[in-house]
Amino acid sequence: MLRFLLRRCGQALVTVLGVATLVFFVQRLTGDPTYLLVPETATKADIDALRHALGFDRPLIVQYFDFLRDLAHFDLGQSVVQRVPVTTIIASRLPYTLQLAAGALVVAAGLGIPAGVLLAMFRDRAIAKICAGVVLAAQSMPTFWSGILLIMIFAVELGWLPPSSTGGFANLVMPSVALGLLSMATFARITRTALLDELSKDYVRTARGRGVRTMRLLFRHIARNASIPVITVSALEISNLLAGAVIVETVFAWPGLGQVTVQSILARDFLIVQGVVLLGAFVTVALNLAADILYSIVDPRIRLEAAQ
Amino acid sequence: MTVVAATSPAMRRRQLGKLLRWWPVALIALFVLAAIFAPLLAPYDPNSQNLIGRLKPPGTTSRTFHYLLGSDELGRDLLSRIIFGARASLLVAFTSVLLSGTFGVIAGMIAGYKRGLAELVIMRIVDVFLSIPAILLAIITVAVLGPSLINVIVVLALTRWPRYARVAYGQTLAVANMPYVKLSALMGANAFRVLGIHVLPNIIGAVSVVATLEFGLMVLFEAGLSFLGLGVQPPTASWGAMLSTGRNYIANAWWVATFPGLSLFLLVLAVNLIGDTVRDRLDPRAQ
Numbered sequence: 001m002l003r004f005l006l007r008r009c010g011q012a013l014v015t016v017l018g019v020a021t022l023v024f025f026v027q028r029l030t031g032d033p034t035y036l037l038v039p040e041t042a043t044k045a046d047i048d049a050l051r052h053a054l055g056f057d058r059p060l061i062v063q064y065f066d067f068l069r070d071l072a073h074f075d076l077g078q079s080v081v082q083r084v085p086v087t088t089i090i091a092s093r094l095p096y097t098l099q100l101a102a103g104a105l106v107v108a109a110g111l112g113i114p115a116g117v118l119l120a121m122f123r124d125r126a127i128a129k130i131c132a133g134v135v136l137a138a139q140s141m142p143t144f145w146s147g148i149l150l151i152m153i154f155a156v157e158l159g160w161l162p163p164s165s166t167g168g169f170a171n172l173v174m175p176s177v178a179l180g181l182l183s184m185a186t187f188a189r190i191t192r193t194a195l196l197d198e199l200s201k202d203y204v205r206t207a208r209g210r211g212v213r214t215m216r217l218l219f220r221h222i223a224r225n226a227s228i229p230v231i232t233v234s235a236l237e238i239s240n241l242l243a244g245a246v247i248v249e250t251v252f253a254w255p256g257l258g259q260v261t262v263q264s265i266l267a268r269d270f271l272i273v274q275g276v277v278l279l280g281a282f283v284t285v286a287l288n289l290a291a292d293i294l295y296s297i298v299d300p301r302i303r304l305e306a307a308q
Numbered sequence: 309m310t311v312v313a314a315t316s317p318a319m320r321r322r323q324l325g326k327l328l329r330w331w332p333v334a335l336i337a338l339f340v341l342a343a344i345f346a347p348l349l350a351p352y353d354p355n356s357q358n359l360i361g362r363l364k365p366p367g368t369t370s371r372t373f374h375y376l377l378g379s380d381e382l383g384r385d386l387l388s389r390i391i392f393g394a395r396a397s398l399l400v401a402f403t404s405v406l407l408s409g410t411f412g413v414i415a416g417m418i419a420g421y422k423r424g425l426a427e428l429v430i431m432r433i434v435d436v437f438l439s440i441p442a443i444l445l446a447i448i449t450v451a452v453l454g455p456s457l458i459n460v461i462v463v464l465a466l467t468r469w470p471r472y473a474r475v476a477y478g479q480t481l482a483v484a485n486m487p488y489v490k491l492s493a494l495m496g497a498n499a500f501r502v503l504g505i506h507v508l509p510n511i512i513g514a515v516s517v518v519a520t521l522e523f524g525l526m527v528l529f530e531a532g533l534s535f536l537g538l539g540v541q542p543p544t545a546s547w548g549a550m551l552s553t554g555r556n557y558i559a560n561a562w563w564v565a566t567f568p569g570l571s572l573f574l575l576v577l578a579v580n581l582i583g584d585t586v587r588d589r590l591d592p593r594a595q
Contacts, residue, residue, distance in 0.1 A: 007591070014432070015432075015436055015439050017436055018435070019436055019439060019440055022436055022437070022440070023440075026449055026452055027452060029449070029452050029453060030357065030452055030453065033452075036452060098394070121396075136575060136577065138578050139580060140573055140576040142572055142573070144531075144532065144535045144548070144551055144555075144569075145572060148551065148554065148555055148558060152558050152565075152566075156559050209449045240441065242444070243441030243443045246443060246447065246536070246538065247535065251555065261444075262536050262537075264534075265447065265538065266537065270452075273447070273448055274448065277440065277445070277448045281440040281441070284439050284441060288439070290394070299378030
């Protein structure tokens with residue numbers, strides 16, 4: 001087990017290093033990153049001063065190792081516009097994005113898993129076909145359109161929910177639904193496949209032969225085995241939800257990380273954008289690692305195979 | 309006898325059902341034709357403004373304009389802008405899928421065939437790319453390069469190739485062990501020939517499934533980036549940018565956001581339906 005854990009953590013660390021390197025080079029795609037950090041009205045003297053202050057006039061390799069060193073100390077630099085450390089800005093916005101992602105996950109799993117069960121259990125019936133259509137439609141719906149439609153219907157026409165911003169539970173409903181609908185399809189699909197895989201196995205046939213009722217069979221026997229792929233997908237979907245929040249937050253004026261990212265791009269406050277991207281990537285790597293570990297606890301065969 | 313059977317109501321219904329199954333293809337064809345022949349099909353110039361006819365509901369006439377789907381905040385005809393907007397969507401999706409697909413497949417095949425160092429380096433890079441949420445990677449790259457139609461294509465091509473690389477890699481690993489591939493290498497065929505003649509035709513099916521699903525996703529990405537102001541720049545028509553403006557007028561002009569959103573939804577739905585069908589055909593387990 002320990003060997004498995006160490007190996008997985010080592011791999012995750014290499015990926016994190018790779019992500020940092022990628023972001024470092026993306027930042028320098030146009031040559032000099034100073035231009036990303038100055039307002040369009042800046043004079044040449046301003047630009048030169050900032051370039052020197054930030055050390056962008058030093059050799060690339062020195063800059064790279066400095067960048068890595070700062071990252072290791074959780075130092076993401078300072079916002080050029082607000083003159084506040086990027087980590088402070090991220091910390092103040094993160095709770096909102098987490099709220100939104102949690103709400104969306106509840107919507108996605110809460111609708112997607114039952115839909116997947118329905119799709120698998122009633123494969124060839126009309127109800128499964130209708131359900132499949134709904135799932136596919138939800139998957140094809142851009143969040144910025146479903147968000148606008150939700151606002152039109154529930155805020156403008158019916159007046160049931162507040163159209164935007166934060167405040168209470170009611171404010172969280174529409175953004176969560178808009179964001180969650182997109183992931184619902186993934187949950188439905190993976191639940192369906194996992195269930196179908198299990199349904200074809202011998203133990204299910206035996207249990208059926210012994211006269212175990214369908215509901216009991218589903219909850220007592222199949223659910224546990226089929227949950228493994230669903231756990232993995234949940235981990236991956238959380239990072240997708242965090243990224244998807246960028247657009248949904250813009251639609252609903254939700255003051256999370258997504259909104260600050262878009263505002264920072266428009267205000268040419270590049271270090272905040274970079275900080276959010278790095279955070280998103282690290283969260284993804286961490287969630288993948290967590291899913292792998294959880295996976296190996298649920299299914300011992302996996303860690304045995306990996307250790308060999 | 310057969311003539312009677314062919315015209316029986318049940319038979320006719322079945323034939324109609326069969327025909328209806330082709331609607332996603334027909335819909336995509338419609339969008340493609342609209343994009344290609346936009347200048348001929350659009351009733352008006354998508355950028356010509358009519359400030360007296362701002363935010364007119366569908367079916368209104370104002371000066372020389374008859375707004376079939378209504379007008380936007382500058383009095384431009386929504387229908388014409390939607391037809392021209394199909395150009396941005398399809399151009400970006402098609403080009404970025406082609407570029408990222410070509411690069412990804414080549415990288416994946418090399419990793420799967422050469423193994424060793426090439427495999428280690430390429431697949432580690434793929435892992436790194438896939439661990440950054442795609443939309444974030446696209447956003448940071450556009451933020452560096454600056455927003456424009458060409459840059460959106462470049463960004464999507466740069467950030468999406470690992471998806472193809474991973475599939476091509478897995479498939480190549482399986483095919484490379486086939487006796488005829490090994491024999492071809494033994495007979496002196498170089499890697500280029502082996503991959504092009506023996507491996508590629510065998511993996512292209514799996515790759516095309518990814519490409520179809522990616523196509524729908526790229527349409528959404530282009531619209532998403534344009535919605536955030538990072539894609540196609542005004543006044544060029546793009547569905548995402550139209551939705552972004554429409555958002556400001558939901559209280560009094562529902563049509564501005566509704567119709568571009570509907571076009572986007574229908575296009576992506578049609579692509580996804582085709583993707584699902586192709587996947588089911590090629591992967592019997594998924595049925």
